[in-house]
Amino acid sequence: MSTISRIKYWSALALCTSLWLSVPSLQAGKLYKWVDENGQTRYGDRIPPQYAKKSNETLNKQGVVVGNKAAAKTREQLAEEQQLAKLEAEQELKRQEQAHQDRILLDTFTNEDEMILTRDGKIEAIEAVIRVTKSRTEKIKQRLAKQRLRAANLERSGKAVPQKLQQGIREARGQIRYNSDYISNRRKAQQMIGQKFELDIKRFRSLKMAEAEAASE
DSSP states (O other): OOHHHHHHHHHHHHHHHHHHHHOTHHHHSOEEEEEOTTSOEEEESSOOGGGTTSOEEEEOTTSOEEEEEOOOOOHHHHHHHHHHHHHHHHHHHHHHHHHHHHHHHHHHOSSHHHHHHHHHHHHHHHHHHHHHHHHHHHHHHHHHHHHHHHHHHHHHTTOOOOHHHHHHHHHHHHHHHHHHHHHHHHHHHHHHHHHHHHHHHHHHHHHHHHHHHHHHO
16 A cells, blocks of 8 residues: 555544544434534534424434424414414314204205295294284273373372372383383394394205205216
């Protein structure tokens, strides 16, 4: 071997030895790889505490990556993930509820005419109650008119109005107000029924069209 060849050989050997000694943990077992605050890649048999929550890799004694550890998530990242998970869960619950309602709708009615008849029947049932309430209210108003006339006559004659008569007038007025509020609430219920069935009919129509399209494919 020539002098030049021997020099090249020993130089290469020295370089390999230096590299091997620079990562002693490769001889001992696992080696960790991480990036410091300056963006420089570092190696060692243990990770410095300030980088413990950063992403890092574990290498075996051959220098092959055998494990990866992701960086610990910040509070903001964890909060964002929790919020997204909550939104997804809520959306999934809404999808399940809608699917359940759709199934009920299709199982209850076979066509739109049935839905219209059911809607009208519900509205008419409330209308019947309203008519009865109005009739009772008119009777109470008539009784109240008589009570007020009697009380006025007593006052004009200088006599005191009996407590029982005063109580009857108060109760009649209260019943009239109650019936008026009741009728108002029943009217609102009729409107809600109409609005609900309007949406249900549109949904029913959409579901039937989807079924027809699926059957034709």
